Amino acid sequence: EAGVTQFPSHSVIEKGQTVTLRCDPISGHDNLYWYRRVMGKEIKFLLHFVKESKQDESGMPNNRFLAERTGGTYSTLKVQPAELEDSGVYFCASSQDQRTSGTDTQYFGPGTRLTVL
Amino acid sequence: AQSVAQPEDQVNVAEGNPLTVKCTYSVSGNPYLFWYVQYPNRGLQFLLKYITGDNLVKGSYGFEAEFNKSQTSFHLKKPSALVSDSALYFCAVRDYDNDMRFGAGTRLTVKP
Numbered sequence: 001e002a003g004v005t006q007f008p009s010h011s012v013i014e015k016g017q018t019v020t021l022r023c024d025p026i027s028g029h030d031n032l033y034w035y036r037r038v039m040g041k042e043i044k045f046l047l048h049f050v051k052e053s054k055q056d057e058s059g060m061p062n063n064r065f066l067a068e069r070t071g072g073t074y075s076t077l078k079v080q081p082a083e084l085e086d087s088g089v090y091f092c093a094s095s096q097d098q099r100t101s102g103t104d105t106q107y108f109g110p111g112t113r114l115t116v117l
Numbered sequence: 118a119q120s121v122a123q124p125e126d127q128v129n130v131a132e133g134n135p136l137t138v139k140c141t142y143s144v145s146g147n148p149y150l151f152w153y154v155q156y157p158n159r160g161l162q163f164l165l166k167y168i169t170g171d172n173l174v175k176g177s178y179g180f181e182a183e184f185n186k187s188q189t190s191f192h193l194k195k196p197s198a199l200v201s202d203s204a205l206y207f208c209a210v211r212d213y214d215n216d217m218r219f220g221a222g223t224r225l226t227v228k229p
Contacts, residue, residue, distance in 0.1 A: 004160070033216065043161075043207060043219035056216055091161060093217075106217060108153070108161035 002026065004109035006092050012115045018080040021112045025074070025094030031055075032075050033095075033106060034067060038088040046090075049075060082116045089113050119144045119210045121191075123220035130198045130227050138193040138223045140182075140208030149211035150191045152182055155222075156204045164206075167191060178202070198227045 005024045013019050025032045034046040046065070047057040051072035060067070064083070069075040079086055089111040098104035121142045130136045142148050149168055153161040165176025172184045182193045193206060208220040 006160075035217070035219075040221075042221040043209075043217075045212075045216045045218065048216050059216070093161075105163055105166065107163065110158070110160040 004092055004094050004107055006090075006109040006112050008112060009110065010113045010115075012117065013082055014117050015084055016081045018078065019082055019114060021077045021079075021090050021092075021114070023075045023077070023092030023094075023109060025092070026107055028096065029094035029107075030072070030097045031095040031104070031106075032069060033093040034075070034077055035091040035093065036088050037091065037111075038085075043091065046077075079114070082114075084116050087114055087116045119148070119212045119218050121150070121208045121210045121218060121220045123206075123208055123223045125223050126221070128223055128225045130225070132200050132227050132229050133197050136195050136198040136202070136225065136227070138206045138208075138225060140191045140193065140220060142189050142191060142208075142210050144210055148184075148191075150182075150184065151209040151211065151217070152176065152180070152191075152193050153207045153209060153219075154178075154204050155207065161207065164193070198225075200227050200229050203227045 007022045032049040035043050037043045045059040048055045049069045052069050066078045091111045092109045093106040095104045095106045151166045152164040155161050165174050167174045167184045175181045180195050203226050205222050207222050209217045
């Protein structure tokens with residue numbers, strides 16, 4: 001079974017530019033999560049999709065961040081315009097619907113390392 | 118709000134010795150606790166979780182964790198460390214909305 005994949009693995013952009021990160025969850029996983037780890041700090045939750053709907057976006061830092069999950073499959077996270085403090089590693093995770101599968105363990109992708117210069 | 122804390126940034130252990138990576142939690146209600154590991158250039162990998170039941174939870178790669186309600190701890194342990202266990206370890210708690218709240222991470226270094 002293929003795991004969660006993320007693209008790109010690394011991105012280096014200049015302040016003010018736009019970057020779009022992509023996450024492909026494990027097939028059949030309704031739940032999709034975005035997290036961010038800023039250098040040396042804890043991993044912070046950004047938002048949670050259930051299928052195509054945003055279940056919880058309380059962790060999104062500001063309106064420069066836009067996440068979408070059209071069709072309930074892959075998700076994109078766009079940062080526009082990027083600022084220096086947006087640098088970090090962005091992780092995506094997916095999980096099954098616990099009500100139907102009995103498990104809700106989150107499986108993580110390898111992350112996208114974003115560097116804003 | 119649910120939260121976890123990892124008091125040690127770094128843990129160094131000699132190969133073959135037992136290892137412990139500490140985690141304490143703060144939750145209201147019953148905690149759902151997790152340990153994840155991140156190897157270099159890899160994503161987070163699930164190790165184990167505590168939901169209910171036996172306080173000693175066994176997970177992948179020979180790791181186990183003990184849930185201690187009185188001490189609000191969920192320390193990760195392994196009886197005999199391997200050099201290949203060197204990685205970044207994250208403790209996490211699941212929030213009401215099924216969102217994960219992570220600790221800052223502990224870097225484990227196992228020396229031969």
